[in-house]
Amino acid sequence: MSAEGGRGAGQVVFRALPQKTFACLQDRDIADRLLKWSMQGRITAQAFSFDQQFKPYQKDEFLMAFFNDQSVNSSLKLLSASGQWTTLGSKVTKIEATVVPCTQISMSFFDRLYSEGIVRETGTIVKCYDDYYDDILISDELRKVLLLEDSEHYDLFTQLDREEFLFCLFKHFCIGGTLCQYEDAVDPYLETTKAFYKDLVSVQKNPETKEICIISTVFRVSAYDANGLCYPSSKSHQQTFAYLIVDPCKRHVNILYHCFGGSLFTN
Numbered sequence: 001m002s003a004e005g006g007r008g009a010g011q012v013v014f015r016a017l018p019q020k021t022f023a024c025l026q027d028r029d030i031a032d033r034l035l036k037w038s039m040q041g042r043i044t045a046q047a048f049s050f051d052q053q054f055k056p057y058q059k060d061e062f063l064m065a066f067f068n069d070q071s072v073n074s075s076l077k078l079l080s081a082s083g084q085w086t087t088l089g090s091k092v093t094k095i096e097a098t099v100v101p102c103t104q105i106s107m108s109f110f111d112r113l114y115s116e117g118i119v120r121e122t123g124t125i126v127k128c129y130d131d132y133y134d135d136i137l138i139s140d141e142l143r144k145v146l147l148l149e150d151s152e153h154y155d156l157f158t159q160l161d162r163e164e165f166l167f168c169l170f171k172h173f174c175i176g177g178t179l180c181q182y183e184d185a186v187d188p189y190l191e192t193t194k195a196f197y198k199d200l201v202s203v204q205k206n207p208e209t210k211e212i213c214i215i216s217t218v219f220r221v222s223a224y225d226a227n228g229l230c231y232p233s234s235k236s237h238q239q240t241f242a243y244l245i246v247d248p249c250k251r252h253v254n255i256l257y258h259c260f261g262g263s264l265f266t267n
Contacts, residue, residue: 012062013051014069014253020047022254024195033188038177043258044077044085045200054248056217059097063244066253067092067223067231078231079259090225100218100243102165102201107194109166113186116153118142123185134238136175142186146171165201165218165243169193175239178262200254202247217246233259 022045024030034040048071054062066072068091076088113119117126118141126141133147144151161167170193176182183189201216221244223231232242239260246253 011052012065012069014048014066014072015050016071016075017047017049017252018075022199024192024199027195030192030195033173033192036181036183037173038179038181038262039173039258042079042177042261043256045257046075046077046255048072048253048255050251050253052251054217054246054251059099059217059219060095062246063095063097063219063221064092066244067095076231076255077257078233079261081234083261088223088231090227090230092223092225092230094224096222096224097219097244098221100165100168100220101160101163102214102216102218102245104164104166105203105212105214107190109161109164110170110186110190112156113142113145116156118145118153118156119186123187125184125186137182139182142174143182146174166193166197168220168243169196172239172241172258177239177260196256200243200245200256202250202252204249215247215249217248219244219246232257 025043025045031040034043048066050066067076067088073088073090073092077085078088080086114121119125127139128141128144129139131138131144131148133143136143136147138144138147141153145153145156148154157167162171170189173189173192174182201214201218203212204215205212221231221242222229222236228234229236233240237260239258241256241258243256244253245256
């Protein structure tokens with residue numbers, strides 16, 4: 001779904017929350033992994049508040065108002081072509097936003113990897129002969145499941161499974177950046193996915209059934225200015241992404257951003 005500039009924009013007011021920290025990005029073990037996966041210094045999370053009720057059916061207006069809000073425009077981080085952190089700073093004329101399903105509340109979602117010869121009981125990822133997919137090296141069964149539609153176990157996850165935010169995060173970490181050093185075991189990917197998911201997504205307990213459910217709405221977003229695609233980068237890549245996660249109760253927006261490339265040591 002895309003939105004053109006102007007229509008209903010500016011109704012919602014946003015405010016940057018620079019004091020909000022994300023535990024997943026403060027964790028030393030995770031920082032070491034992100035460095036190994038060629039993502040450190042290229043990934044960030046930010047929070048913003050907003051002042052009106054979030055109505056999912058008005059998402060186009062909401063997102064256009066977000067990107068063109070002065071507070072957002074002057075503080076929303078992105079990496080320049082030269083690898084320097086900068087801010088958006090341009091008038092957004094069009095938004096493309098995909099709703100990302102976000103219903104999973106347990107990491108047992110990935111248990112099936114152990115039952116089909118992708119991951120051994122010990123957590124070790126089963127190796128395979130080297131292959132390539134869009135310049136991404138595939139040297140184990142896990143990456144085959146994630147990337148190759150004609151692989152033997154691709155249907156282990158349905159199309160709906162693959163659209164889930166939890167799956168998207170896991171896949172992003174498994175693929176990594178330009179100089180990604182892959183893990184021999186699956187646990188670091190699972191632990192990192194869980195940490196980010198827990199930090200970014202909001203849950204609520206149903207007072208009657210006591211069941212936990214996710215209340216966040218997640219979008220994968222791209223923004224265009226007068227010169228074309230400007231966010232998350234002027235060059236598209238499956239590993240360059242911006243997820244916008246809306247908490248309708250707290251009236252907060254979390255942004256998870258990554259730009260594909262080699263690790264940068266400073267964030």
